[in-house]
Amino acid sequence: MACILKRKSVIAVSFIAAFLFLLVVRLVNEVNFPLLLNCFGQPGTKWIPFAYTYRRPLRTHYGYINVRTQEPLQLDCDLCAIVSNSGQMVGQKVGNEIDQCSCIWRMNNAPTKGYEEDVGRMTTIRVVSHTSVPLLLKNPDYFFKEANTTIYVIWGPFRNMRKDGNGIVYNMLKKTVDIYPNAQIYVTTEKRMSHCDGVFKKETGKDSKLETQDTRWCGSSPKACSLETQEELVFRLKAGKNQRPSSMQSDRRVQSGSYLSTGWFTFILAMDACYSIHVYGMINDTYCRTEGYRKVPYHYYEQGRDECDEYFLHEHAPYGGHRFITEKKVFAKWAKKHRIIFTHPNWTVS
Numbered sequence: 001m002a003c004i005l006k007r008k009s010v011i012a013v014s015f016i017a018a019f020l021f022l023l024v025v026r027l028v029n030e031v032n033f034p035l036l037l038n039c040f041g042q043p044g045t046k047w048i049p050f051a052y053t054y055r056r057p058l059r060t061h062y063g064y065i066n067v068r069t070q071e072p073l074q075l076d077c078d079l080c081a082i083v084s085n086s087g088q089m090v091g092q093k094v095g096n097e098i099d100q101c102s103c104i105w106r107m108n109n110a111p112t113k114g115y116e117e118d119v120g121r122m123t124t125i126r127v128v129s130h131t132s133v134p135l136l137l138k139n140p141d142y143f144f145k146e147a148n149t150t151i152y153v154i155w156g157p158f159r160n161m162r163k164d165g166n167g168i169v170y171n172m173l174k175k176t177v178d179i180y181p182n183a184q185i186y187v188t189t190e191k192r193m194s195h196c197d198g199v200f201k202k203e204t205g206k207d208s209k210l211e212t213q214d215t216r217w218c219g220s221s222p223k224a225c226s227l228e229t230q231e232e233l234v235f236r237l238k239a240g241k242n243q244r245p246s247s248m249q250s251d252r253r254v255q256s257g258s259y260l261s262t263g264w265f266t267f268i269l270a271m272d273a274c275y276s277i278h279v280y281g282m283i284n285d286t287y288c289r290t291e292g293y294r295k296v297p298y299h300y301y302e303q304g305r306d307e308c309d310e311y312f313l314h315e316h317a318p319y320g321g322h323r324f325i326t327e328k329k330v331f332a333k334w335a336k337k338h339r340i341i342f343t344h345p346n347w348t349v350s
Contacts, residue, residue, distance in 0.1 A: 061272060063192025064153055067170070067185045068177040075125070075151065077103030080274035082266060083119050084281035085110045087296030087307055092344045094280060095120040101278065105270060107262045109135040111301055113142070119280075119300065123150045127266040130156025130169045137172060144180040155188040155196075155265045188265070196268050200260060203330045204323075261322040267331060276339035284347045285328040288312065294345070 064073035081101035083089070085108065098104060098120035105125045106112075109132050112121050126143075128136065133154060136143045143150075154161075160169040170187065177183050188196075263282070270277055281300070287293055288308035297303055298310045305313075314321035334340060335349045342349075 059273065061269065063189050063195065064186040064269070065189060067173045067187060068181070068183075073151070073153070073186050075103075075273045077124070077270075077274045078276070079103075080105060080270055080277045081120075082270060082277060082279045082282075083107075083110070084263075084279065085299050085301075086281045086283065087298065087300045088283060088294065088344060089115075089118050089281040089300040090296065092118050092281065094118065094344065098122075098280060103274065105266055107266055108132040109143075110299070111142075115301060125151045125153060125269075127153045127155065127262055127269065129262045130154060130160045132262075133169050133172055137176065140176065140180065144176060144183040148180065148182045148184075150184065152183070152185045153188070153265075153269065154185065155193065155262070157193065158190050161187055161190075196260060196265060199268065200264070200330075203333070204326055259322055261324060261327060263324075264327050267334070271334065271338055277341075279331075279340065279342045281344050282331075282342055283307070283311075283328070283345060284332060284342070285325045287345065288325075 058074040059076045061073040061075060065071070066073070079101050080103045081098045082105040083098060085106075095115075095117045099122045103124040104120060104122045105127065106123050107127050108129055110119075112119055112123060136152075143152075154169065154173060156169050159167070161167050163170055165171070173185050173187065177185055288311055293308065296307050298305050298307045311324045315323055315325045331340070331342075332347065332349055335342070335347070341347075
């Protein structure tokens, strides 16, 4: 009798062991361990449970519409890398680490070619301001032919994104998908833009925009304009149309503060689409006031104004600037509730 009981115990243990072995094999097939270790293997980062690391079904994001098909964006990511355009990325040599994340996010026209060692070579999603679309179109083969697997999400105000033939940016995008039919280009809906504005107001207590009547015009020199009108003028100059924007003849954006940045729109979508986010090269709200901070150009791919000088200029502009510093405070707040880490430089989120 004892032998029979012992044999049954051995069989039960063997069955459990076999079941656990099959479960581990299944998980190994679903989880990219180098991705977990390299993309999120930072000191002090908590290990991510298996239940949350396998590829989930695509989620539908109704605030983003495909220019060609008019269908909503479908996207779902596990571990995301958001790569800043900051000069902080120069010399970091984290390109291989970034490329092992499941979704890699970039902003505006930031290139990878020639900078692969520091920023990586892969791009899954590129979030682009309406004012940066002409910069993409200066090198369309690079962005839409060579990188035709990238998803482009273009944000902008209704006046530039309208679909009735009067939206200058939307018209550009329509022509682009005609030339490059495989290009995956999405635009934010007006409702989604209002949502992003609402999130800013909820987090800061300030409106991000307010439309008022104003017929002023600053001529053809960006230096003569406020930052707000500069945005419209520089867009026209990038597009090769040095003329007064028709949208500015009757209205302009003046507000308590600012225009939301591309980083803001990137975070809003990434927090919906990603289980975990690793942000590379973004400075926090106090960085520029710390002693001995690293002085770098605003963009890693071009020489120009010092990053901190640019931040202060925008933060204290009477109207029309991006409130980069204010946004970083909000990002730090979000990092306390979401799986977000910041490195190069590291953030301390208490």
